Structure formats: structure tokens, C-alpha cells
Amino acid sequence: MRIVVDRQICIGAAACVIVAGKTFQLDAEGKAEVVNGAAKEQTEETSAALSSIENDDCQTIIDGALSCPVNAIHLYEDDGTQIV
Amino acid sequence: MPTIPAVLRLRRFVIEEIIWESVNVYTLVLIPEQVEDAFDFIAGQWVYLHPLNEDGSSWGKAAFSIASAPASQPGRIELCIEIKGELTRRASKLGVGHVVGLQGPFGVFTVRSTDEAPFLFLAAGIGITPLRSMIEQLLAQGSEQPIHLLYSSREIESFVYWERFEMLRQRYPSFHPTCTLTGSVPAVWKDEHGRINGAMLDRWLPAVSHATFFMCGPEAFMQDMQRLLVERGIDTKKQIRRESFGS
Ligand SMILES: Cc1cc2nc3c(=O)[nH]c(=O)nc-3n(C[C@H](O)[C@H](O)[C@H](O)COP(=O)(O)OP(=O)(O)OC[C@H]3O[C@@H](n4cnc5c(N)ncnc54)[C@H](O)[C@@H]3O)c2cc1C
Numbered sequence: 001m002r003i004v005v006d007r008q009i010c011i012g013a014a015a016c017v018i019v020a021g022k023t024f025q026l027d028a029e030g031k032a033e034v035v036n037g038a039a040k041e042q043t044e045e046t047s048a049a050l051s052s053i054e055n056d057d058c059q060t061i062i063d064g065a066l067s068c069p070v071n072a073i074h075l076y077e078d079d080g081t082q083i084v
Numbered sequence: 085m086p087t088i089p090a091v092l093r094l095r096r097f098v099i100e101e102i103i104w105e106s107v108n109v110y111t112l113v114l115i116p117e118q119v120e121d122a123f124d125f126i127a128g129q130w131v132y133l134h135p136l137n138e139d140g141s142s143w144g145k146a147a148f149s150i151a152s153a154p155a156s157q158p159g160r161i162e163l164c165i166e167i168k169g170e171l172t173r174r175a176s177k178l179g180v181g182h183v184v185g186l187q188g189p190f191g192v193f194t195v196r197s198t199d200e201a202p203f204l205f206l207a208a209g210i211g212i213t214p215l216r217s218m219i220e221q222l223l224a225q226g227s228e229q230p231i232h233l234l235y236s237s238r239e240i241e242s243f244v245y246w247e248r249f250e251m252l253r254q255r256y257p258s259f260h261p262t263c264t265l266t267g268s269v270p271a272v273w274k275d276e277h278g279r280i281n282g283a284m285l286d287r288w289l290p291a292v293s294h295a296t297f298f299m300c301g302p303e304a305f306m307q308d309m310q311r312l313l314v315e316r317g318i319d320t321k322k323q324i325r326r327e328s329f330g331s
């Protein structure tokens with residue numbers, strides 16, 4: 001699963017971090033970033049990675065994304081289909 | 085079957101009281117339906133409020149900071165809500181005894197043990213809600229450190245919790261609230277008038293070398309405050325904590 005945080009939209013409300021703490025954390029600016037994961041890409045605008053076994057299980061990552069009050073987290077299947 | 089994390093469990097809370105704070109702002113006073121619906125929270129955190137369908141399922145959800153302090157009455161939660169769209173209007177039509185769902189608590193906009201006093205709070209409009217919780221918690225814990233609040237609102241009628249802060253000011257000498265009205269002022273007004281600018285901030289800021297700032301309000305307000313504080317040598321990363329309501 002590909003996890004993408006839109007850091008321009010993120011307001012640092014930290015719901016994702018509380019629900020899926022092995023996948024999301026707040027950086028020094030108070031914005032969410034993806035932790036662990038593979039093929040990580042980090043820019044000012046987005047933080048993205050492929051989920052790995054060090055992350056939470058798929059359902060918890062989905063719950064984390066759905067808990068975001070501003071829909072800043074997007075999840076994609078390996079074939080590119082958007083899940084959230 | 086995977087278990088639902090505790091923060092995502094839909095907890096059932098009963099409306100004990102609805103208090104109209106102004107024409108479009110109301111407080112929902114909520115108590116847990118069952119003991120297991122209660123939850124602990126830290127002052128400044130927020131929850132998802134779910135109006136419920138007749139079958140008990142969620143109608144929709146929106147985020148609201150908890151306005152009451154954890155120390156005030158265990159289990160009891162107050163949400164202060166400004167009517168904006170469908171959900172906030174729908175919740176305003178609920179009555180005493182109706183049940184709503186809550187999920188949470190979420191958020192890291194809280195006072196930490198490493199934060200340096202004095203604590204300086206800056207709020208605009210409905211952004212006062214998490215700050216009320218933090219201020220009342222600090223006062224309830226017997227904090228003798230000075231607590232300063234600068235709170236901006238358009239009109240006196242839309243000042244939420246103004247009388248409450250007046251009462252706290254009289255009871256706790258360490259609490260110093262200042263209000264500014266950006267619209268028309270009543271004849272007897274003795275606080276500030278106008279938008280918060282550098283001169284007003286300088287009148288309000290206590291002469292201290294260390295402090296932690298907590299701010300909440302519309303994005304434009306927070307950007308203005310941040311700029312003014314940075315111009316006064318405040319370290320954004322270490323000394324400023326902010327909560328955005330996302331608009
Ligand atoms: C961390 C945080 C803290 C906040 N704290 C506060 C606070 O203390 N006080 C405050 O006033 N505001 C607060 N806000 C802002 C508040 O969340 C928004 O103002 C609120 O969401 C706007 O409500 P609305 O009535 O416009 O909702 P809407 O945009 O109308 O609805 C919200 C959701 O309800 C559902 N919904 C809407 N219409 C329907 C329908 N017809 N059928 C089914 N479902 C529907 C949808 O899921 C929609 O996403 C906070 C925001 C954040 C992020």
C-alpha cells in the first residue's frame with residue numbers, strides 16, 4: 001500500500017499519530033510524516049512511502065487515514081487504485 | 085477480527101444541557117451513557133462528535149475541541165460549537181436526553197511539563213475552546229504561574245465565555261484575561277479595541293524572557309500572531325504551540 005500525506009493540507013491535529021503510531025509521526029514543524037515504510041519520498045509538500053512490516057497493519061493505517069479531520073492522508077493499492 | 089483502537093470506539097454520551105453562548109454558538113454538556121463510555125483526556129485535546137441516526141449509527145462526524153477541563157467533573161465533557169453547516173446545525177436541534185457519539189480524544193495541543201511559564205494564550209473567535217480547557221485545568225491544579233489571555237472577538241455579543249473569564253479573574257489573582265473587540269464597542273468598554281497589532285501585543289506581553297504561547301483561531305489570525313511574535317524575538321519552534329481548525 002502506498003501512503004501519502006499531503007503536508008500542505010495537514011494541520012497537525014495528530015489523530016493519525018494516535019491511531020497509527022507506527023506509520024505516522026509529527027515532525028518538528030508539527031506536520032505528519034510517514035515513518036518506516038519503503039521507497040520513502042519526502043518533500044515540503046508530501047511525505048510518501050510504501051507500507052512495510054514495520055508499519056501498522058493495513059486496517060490500522062486505513063483507520064489512521066480516516067481519522068484525519070482534513071483528509072490529508074491518501075492511500076493507494078499497489079496497482080494505483082485509491083483506497084482513501 | 086481486528087479490534088477497534090479505543091480512540092475510535094463510538095462512545096455514547098447523553099446531552100445533559102444545551103447552553104446558548106451567542107446567537108450561533110452553543111455548548112453541549114455531555115455525560116457518558118454508561119461508565120465504559122467515559123474516557124480520560126488532556127486539556128486542549130479534541131473529539132469527533134457524531135450525531136446519530138435512529139438505529140444508533142453515525143450520521144456524520146466533525147472535530148471539536150473539548151472546552152471543559154478534565155479536572156472540572158470527571159466524565160463530563162463540554163463542546164462549544166459554532167454553527168457553520170449541516171452537521172453543526174443538526175446538532176444544535178438536539179435536545180436534553182438525546183444521545184450523540186464521541187470518538188477520541190485526539191491531538192497534541194496540550195501543556196507539557198517541559199513548557200516554560202508564564203503561559204500566554206492568544207485566541208480569536210471560537211478558537212477560545214481548547215484554551216478555556218487548558219486555562220481552567222492549570223487554575224484547578226493550583227498553578228501559581230501567571231496565565232495571560234488575549235482574546236479577540238468581533239462584538240461583545242459574540243464573546244464566548246467572557247463572564248466566565250471575569251469570574252475566574254476575580255477568583256484567581258494569577259489569571260489575567262484581556263479582550264479586544266474588532267467591531268463596535270459598548271459605551272462602558274474598558275478593555276482593548278481593534279485587531280491585535282504590535283502596539284496592543286506590547287501592552288499585553290509581560291516583561292519576561294521565557295514564555296510559552298498557545299494560539300488558536302482562524303488561519304489569518306494565527307499567521308498575524310506568529311509574525312508579530314517572531315518580530316519580538318519569540319522562537320516559533322520552541323515557544324509557540326498552535327491548533328488549527330482547518331479553515
Ligand atoms: C482539531 C479541530 C478542533 C475543532 N474545534 C472546534 C470547536 O471547538 N468548536 C467549533 O465550533 N469548531 C471546531 N472545529 C471546526 C469544526 O470541526 C468545523 O467547523 C465543523 O466541521 C463544521 O461543521 P459543519 O456544520 O460545517 O459540518 P459539515 O461540513 O456540514 O459536516 C461535517 C461532516 O458531516 C457529515 N455530513 C454533512 N452533511 C451530511 C448529510 N446531509 N448527511 C450525512 N452526513 C453529512 C459529513 O461527513 C461531513 O464531512 C474544529 C476543527 C478541528 C480540525
Ligand code: SF4
Pocket residue numbers: 005009010011012013014015016017024031032067068069070071072073
Ligand atoms: S490527522 Fe491529518 S491533520 Fe492531523 S496530523 Fe495526521 S495528517 Fe495531519
